[in-house]
Amino acid sequence: MRATPEQISQTDEVELIIGNSNSNFSGVTSTMLQVMSQQRGMINLKIMGKHFLPDPSLAISFWQTALMCRKPLKSGKWRIFHARRVDEMIQGVILKYIFRAKIKLVFSSAAQRHRSGSTLWLTRRMDGVIAVSNRSATYLADPPAMINPHGVQITDYVPAKDKLHAWKELGFGGKYGIGILGRVRKQKGVHLFVEACIQLLDKHPDFNAVIVGAISGSNKELVNQWKSQIEQAGLSQRIHFTDELPFEKIPPIFSTLSLVCALSDNEGFGLTVLEAMSSGAAVLATQAGAWEDIIRPGIDGYIVPVNDQAAVTEKMDLLLSDPEKLLTMGQTGRLRVEQQYGVEHEAQRLVDYFRSLQ
Template identity: 40%
Template sequence: MHSLRHITVIAPHFKRRLSGVTSTVVQLVPEQIRLGRGIVTLGPGLPDGLPKMKWRQLLALWSPPEGARWRVWHARRNTEMLPGIILRHVFRMPLKLLFTSAAQRRHTGYTRWLIRHMDAVVATSGRSGSFLEVPHTVIRHGVDLDLFHPASGEEDTIAATGLPGKYLIGCFGRVRHQKGTDLFVRSMIDLLPDHPEWTAVVNGRVTAEHQAFADELKKAVADAGLSERIRFLGEVDDIKPWYRKLALYVAPSRNEGFGLTPLEAMASGVAVVASDAGAYAEMIVQDHTGAIVPAGDYQALREAIRHYLANPEETLKQGKAGLEHVRENFALTREAEALETVYNRLLA
């Protein structure tokens, strides 16, 4: 059980299933600890390596940490904001409430009510901030440049996979309509016959409710005679090596909160074609690190991908530019340091 004596930030995580929020917490908390922040997580669905407090330790929150008057309760979902409000306003615990918002839509009345009770609000992009009706700070997510890095040897090539072709194009994430997996697969069916050097992979979990959707995509691939060149690999144990094997990554989401995968791809030295969902348009430099197309626009997506398949040398060049762009603008340390400023303001 982790002592709360020097803990000044609590990061609740009240969802068991893996999500973008989970990925953020898993990457960010170790970096915050490295910067000297006393922080613990609370809740299920997180790796054992992260510092965690027990549910019974909530009673200890009546006592402030050593050397401070409050702790920060850093929520990222409605289900985490509400308990923070109850702990502070009902049980009178010395907490400051912080919410990070990634949503890119008008919040419901209930969510707006929750947000009004926060002491500070962070938006993960300028676009998500535009939907907030309260003062906020924009802090874009970063990516761990030690975990996500460019190819470094023969194991990071398409040849190491046993797949055909010279170049690999990929689409990663849960297989579902919202993620635009069908747009990617459809574009591959249209484009790969004209580009024999390329092979496509789809990596991601298929939940029961989306199984029929995935089955239809696989049937369309089989009917096109492309089952050897458009592979569905399911949920892989470690996605990081797969990024390093790519020449091009595609993020075709119809809607998204923030969306980390383009940053992970660019940190791996890979060019990206993405929709303008989430914060994708704030990550990618058009025609320099990749291309942005309107969300849900199949023809625009297909034509953008066609350019990169037809010009592999340019694709590889933009991948190198993407790596430099992420190093300069989206390192995880920048996100952690920006949050430190917010925490210090709340705890002052």
């Protein structure tokens, strides 16, 4: 039986320090918090940085970390310092090589770009490097110790018991809902989604679309152009922009959708696909992030090349042509997430790897 966080914190020394250097909330922050919520029942931990913590007692400062890690654990083993950002690697290197902290350094790499010379140097100071996808592993100079994909809180993202009724209750019209969620900008492939909907919704009258996400000032002119195109096509009542919504409203929208599109040019990992699949939606995604690792074409949805309007439209047409197949894809996707991509699986794999390093 897994111990509770309270039982662990009362009986064990701190074995894991997690980097938390960014004062701006990001996808990395979200991942760290979700995984940490599971790890608390597996290993005694502290978080170096106070940003966005649900429990302030988890926070530890750089200087407190340096002091605590002057000596190893009572067992003689060294603590683990887990970095997910370059500046956290810098913190770890300073702790270990300047302050002589008795720590093993681990870096999780999500970036899908070739690293600079300084980042490569930092990466080679790590005791272990983890890639979050097969694609991100190809951008590392040396093979990673393991590939550990992110997971999702499957209790937060659940299918609506009756998707058609739940979609109707949202008030966007239509019998079925399709959507794209995230920041509303070209890099996220929103233009591909809009154009595909303009071409296809008259052919598929039971489907309406929703575009969920913040619109920055620099993208307002572009979004206005899309809205103008939608209006000219006579689809203003069928393609809806919600603008930014509070987080608590996002999972309920996911739960109603029959199809979610994720059409980014690039992603570090891209949790949107897992959130959609966990919510029982079929997915149409580009060859970005970890999506090729996750989606089984024709089973959970389809993968298309990046920035390929024809391919997006073709596959969306195929998906909208068979609502029953959409439902089946959503069900198989949910099962896949339950079996392989729950955040608890990600957390356990990390802890097992940390134990192997100590």
